[in-house]
Amino acid sequence: MRRVGNLFEQVCSFDxxxxxxxxxxxxxxxxxxxxxxxxxxxxxxxxxxxxxxxxTYEPGPYRCFSVHDPKERYICSVDFKDRVVHxxxxxxxxxxxxxxxIHDSCACRKDKGTHRAVSKVQDWSVxxxxxxxxxVRKFFESVDHEVLKGLFARKIKDRKLLNLIxxxxxxxxxxxxxxxxxxxxxxxxxxxxxxxxxxxxxxxxDKLGIKHYIRYMDDFVVLSDDKVMLHEVKVKxxxxxxQELQLELKESACFVSSTREGIPFLGFRIFPAVVRxxxxxxxxxxxxxxxxxxxxxxxxxxxGELVRxxxxxxxxVRHGNTKAMRRRFFNRGKSER
Numbered sequence: 001m002r003r004v005g006n007l008f009e010q011v012c013s014f015d016x017x018x019x020x021x022x023x024x025x026x027x028x029x030x031x032x033x034x035x036x037x038x039x040x041x042x043x044x045x046x047x048x049x050x051x052x053x054x055x056t057y058e059p060g061p062y063r064c065f066s067v068h069d070p071k072e073r074y075i076c077s078v079d080f081k082d083r084v085v086h087x088x089x090x091x092x093x094x095x096x097x098x099x100x101x102i103h104d105s106c107a108c109r110k111d112k113g114t115h116r117a118v119s120k121v122q123d124w125s126v127x128x129x130x131x132x133x134x135x136v137r138k139f140f141e142s143v144d145h146e147v148l149k150g151l152f153a154r155k156i157k158d159r160k161l162l163n164l165i166x167x168x169x170x171x172x173x174x175x176x177x178x179x180x181x182x183x184x185x186x187x188x189x190x191x192x193x194x195x196x197x198x199x200x201x202x203x204x205x206d207k208l209g210i211k212h213y214i215r216y217m218d219d220f221v222v223l224s225d226d227k228v229m230l231h232e233v234k235v236k237x238x239x240x241x242x243q244e245l246q247l248e249l250k251e252s253a254c255f256v257s258s259t260r261e262g263i264p265f266l267g268f269r270i271f272p273a274v275v276r277x278x279x280x281x282x283x284x285x286x287x288x289x290x291x292x293x294x295x296x297x298x299x300x301x302x303x304g305e306l307v308r309x310x311x312x313x314x315x316x317v318r319h320g321n322t323k324a325m326r327r328r329f330f331n332r333g334k335s336e337r
Contacts, residue, residue, distance in 0.1 A: 020087035076183035277320035
């Protein structure tokens with residue numbers, strides 16, 4: 001495939017920066033930093049455009065904090081100006097990623113996502129007797145900067161754009177090894193991480209000739225009637241990750257089993273005839289709804305926000321066989337009266 005050029009000017013064009021800024025502001029205009037940037041948008045974007053074109057742009061420091069959802073994650077937040085740059089870059093790169101990615105790479109893509117991935121796995125499980133479930137050990141903190149930059153250099157020949165990409169990649173993440181890791185919480189990190197595993201996708205699909213393979217970020221599933229072949233794929237995928245991408249499979253989470261036992265994937269357990277929500281997903285759903293209800297009862301959010309949050313959370317869990325659970329949960333207040 002020929003490398004792509006003439007992209008940097010598209011990224012830092014004023015029109016692209018305006019569109020990126022508006023997208024970055026969506027749903028966040030009540031935050032002080034975003035409101036301030038919005039008030040001075042034209043001036044700030046003109047200055048940002050000059051910094052990008054002149055090569056003087058420097059990303060600001062990370063603000064890091066931990067969240068538990070359900071396991072502890074280290075989240076890094078950036079200045080709003082940097083968020084605009086991330087959106088501007090991804091707006092131009094996204095159509096290219098779409099050309100490069102395989103059809104069943106489902107993270108960070110339009111008309112893909114967790115629910116499509118779950119549905120596809122269930123469809124395949126009807127005719128496949130076994131599955132391989134695998135994920136990568138400490139994926140985000142293990143991404144090697146030099147390998148990632150090399151992957152971009154194979155696809156892009158625009159030196160100015162590569163310099164900007166490398167500037168974002170090389171920004172050290174607090175707590176990570178030097179030259180390693182992508183900051184969880186950044187738009188670019190999601191896209192870059194997905195791109196980092198694209199060679200694995202093509203190795204499994206094109207080199208190994210696997211038909212029923214799907215990946216969502218660092219979680220992937222292979223289905224087949226050939227149990228021995230699945231064990232071979234596990235070994236070969238592990239070797240490829242280690243040799244080509246400097247990653248390792250998480251052995252405790254990699255196994256081959258019967259589809260009749262259910263496939264644990266993206267918070268669900270997928271059977272040929274039914275999809276069940278895993279217990280930790282159920283508890284997380286109830287915890288988030290109750291937290292929103294407490295905020296509403298204290299007057300900290302309006303009824304519309306409570307309803308939208310409930311609809312969003314319910315929309316996710318309803319992809320599993322959860323109708324009875326949802327009915328009991330939302331009727332709990334009525335039964336108490």
